[in-house]
Amino acid sequence: xxxxxxxxFLIFASTILGQETSFVSAENGLIVRKNPDQTSEKIGxxxxxxxxxxxxxxxxxxxxxxAGKTISGQWFEIQELVGNLKGFVFxxxxxxxxxxxxxxxxxxxxxxxxxxxxITEVIYNYLSxxxxxxxxxxxxxxxxxxxxxxxxxxQEFKTxxxxxxxxxxxxxxxxxxxxxxxxNRNNLMNWIEGIYEVDNxxxxxxxxxxxxxxxxxxxxxxxxxxxxxxxxxxxFVGLFCGC
Numbered sequence: 001x002x003x004x005x006x007x008x009f010l011i012f013a014s015t016i017l018g019q020e021t022s023f024v025s026a027e028n029g030l031i032v033r034k035n036p037d038q039t040s041e042k043i044g045x046x047x048x049x050x051x052x053x054x055x056x057x058x059x060x061x062x063x064x065x066x067a068g069k070t071i072s073g074q075w076f077e078i079q080e081l082v083g084n085l086k087g088f089v090f091x092x093x094x095x096x097x098x099x100x101x102x103x104x105x106x107x108x109x110x111x112x113x114x115x116x117x118x119i120t121e122v123i124y125n126y127l128s129x130x131x132x133x134x135x136x137x138x139x140x141x142x143x144x145x146x147x148x149x150x151x152x153x154x155q156e157f158k159t160x161x162x163x164x165x166x167x168x169x170x171x172x173x174x175x176x177x178x179x180x181x182x183x184n185r186n187n188l189m190n191w192i193e194g195i196y197e198v199d200n201x202x203x204x205x206x207x208x209x210x211x212x213x214x215x216x217x218x219x220x221x222x223x224x225x226x227x228x229x230x231x232x233x234x235x236f237v238g239l240f241c242g243c
Contacts, residue, residue, distance in 0.1 A: 021081060024050045026093035027185065027230075036060045036075030036088040044085045049099030049184040052078040052089075062090055100159060100181035103130045105194040114199060121165060122198045123176055123239065131157040141168055173242025180235045185212065185228075188235065192226050 024030045024046045033040040036058045046052065056077040064071045073092030080086065105126050113125045127133075134156050141152035151168035162179040180188075189208070192215050196206055204217040206224070215226040224241040 020054045021051055022054060022094040022096055023099045024048055024093060025095040030089050030093045032085055032087040032089055034087055043087050049101060051081040053081055055079055064090060064092060100183045101187050102191045105191060107194055107197050110198040122195055123178060124163060127157050127163055131159060131161055133157050143168060176239040178237040182233055183235045188228060196224060
């Protein structure tokens with residue numbers, strides 16, 4: 001009996017280990033259907049970046065035209081890795097590469113760092129807390145009135161993050177450019193809102209504008225202005241704080 005149980009367990013384990021996982025690459029999410037057919041009932045939707053287990057490749061082909069491009073694939077039967085959603089999806093919107101997700105900012109820790117550290121730029125503090133730099137700062141610039149102090153630099157961090165800071169103007173203001181691997185839009189929006197809350201003293205609170213690509217004061221007022229720009233393989237976040 002013990003031998004039979006062991007054989008069954010090994011068969012089950014090998015089946016699970018043999019299943020592949022993929023990630024949803026459709027920016028607006030991926031529809032899950034009851035059967036492998038575009039007219040079949042919609043039973044759910046997977047968010048961008050969701051990890052799924054591929055249960056079966058049906059070999060039922062499908063072509064979709066998206067933004068002028070023809071995407072070829074087939075129907076896959078999948079199971080949501082974290083969740084209960086199970087059904088059929090178009091494989092053209094699945095990728096084997098994990099979708100990058102930013103860690104949630106710890107607002108209380110970042111607030112404390114603003115009060116105690118010389119480096120007061122919130123995003124740089126966040127990156128230093130959560131991701132290791134892969135090299136020294138480069139492209140250094142110094143204040144005209146104090147050649148001992150850096151006012152602009154670039155630094156790279158693990159997972160393909162590149163951070164650039166510029167605050168050399170005598171009139172004040174700070175500009176940050178952040179290059180990230182392609183990332184989940186909703187996660188990025190939540191992250192920006194968390195970073196904004198660390199030093200939020202604006203009379204005119206920020207709101208999302210222009211199809212959720214800009215997070216800035218409702219009216220044209222001094223404050224912090226965030227902008228998201230999507231590229232083929234990267235996501236860029238620009239920040240300007242000042243008048």
